Amino acid sequence: MKKPVLLLLIAATQAFAAAPRELAQAYAAEASRQAPGFKASPQRGAEFYAKRFAVSDKMPACTACHTDSPARPGQHAVTGKAIKPLAPRAEAARFSDPAKVEKWFRRNCTEVLGRECSAAEKADFIAFVSEGL
Amino acid sequence: MRNALLIACAGLALSIPARADRLPVPADAPPSFKAECGSCHLPFPPALLTAPDWKRVMAKLDRHYGDNATLDEKTRREIEDFLLRHAATKSRMAGAGDPPRLTQTAWFRREHRKVPDPLWRDARVKGAANCAACHGRAEQGSFRGRELALPELRKRERD
Structure with missing residues (x-):
């Protein structure tokens, strides 16, 4: 189930350094296999970004570390370490390394949602942070 | 007497890491x-x-x-x-x-004995593991007192 998206991601990096759009497209393609007609939505991504999942005390939502805006620098809620903005328009290297993107979705979704994120959630999330609303 | 003092000082110097900062x-x-x-x-x-x-x-x-x-x-x-x-x-x-x-x-x-308790919980610091909050050049491996990023700490370091 995870293989197709990984293959797409690898294909995306081989052609050129993956842009956020290619990554979002790979996740959207995976999502549309599960739900035909899926289309990434920055609006849903924004709601997801702001949602309080409240699984973790110190990290109840994405905003706990990344602030209310993905274009602003954040701060790790536990260690206090500075975090660069998530939005590629503010920090060009964001969402350009598929392995890194997968790693942080896995870690942060597990922490904040208590489970891994779906391909649809990832596609929406990237659509929001890279395009804004 | 003077020798004893010198030896004591040398012993003290040896017990301190070469450059703790x-x-x-x-x-x-x-x-x-x-x-x-x-x-x-x-x-x-x-x-x-x-x-x-x-x-x-x-x-x-x-x-x-x-x-x-x-x-x-x-x-x-x-x-x-x-x-x-x-x-x-x-x-x-x-x-x-x-x-x-x-x-x-x-x-x-x-x-860190001179660091007052509330400072560890300060929003800029959040906890003792956030070295760079006070040690402005921690990323470069430098922890000198004069580089302390929070003014209230620099004063304490001098006192």
Whole structure:
């Protein structure tokens, strides 16, 4: 189930350094296999970004570390370490390394949602942070 | 009398680390050290804990101070080997807690004895593991008193 998206991601990096759009497209393609007609939505991504999942005390939502805006620098809620903005328009290297993107979705979704994120959630999330609303 | 004093001074000098304010990350650090350990916190200098401490930290990455920081075995081993190569040997660098914390060694507590309690909880600091909040050049391995980033600390350092 995870293989197709990984293959797409690898294909995306081989052609050129993956842009956020290619990554979002790979996740959207995976999502549309599960739900035909899926289309990434920055609006849903924004709601997801702001949602309080409240699984973790110190990290109840994405905003706990990344602030209310993905274009602003954040701060790790536990260690206090500075975090660069998530939005590629503010920090060009964001969402350009598929392995890194997968790693942080896995870690942060597990922490904040208590489970891994779906391909649809990832596609929406990237659509929001890279395009804004 | 004078000789005795000199010997006492020499003994004292020897018991202090060569440069307690210089703690650069050793040059043989694998790239994974900064990438994995340095993304949520400062990539801590390995000399801040002893080898048994680092082994306990690296054996429990799934429960890493409240976070799941699991690594693949190759990366885990590579980072552990590096930490063990440069670990402290003195007992004052032994950590407390499980996993052990480098902010609870006798050395760390002594070095930070002048820091008032509320400052550790200050929004700019958040906790003792956030070296760079006060040590402006911590990323470069420099922890000199005159570089303290918070003005209230620089004053205390002088007093």
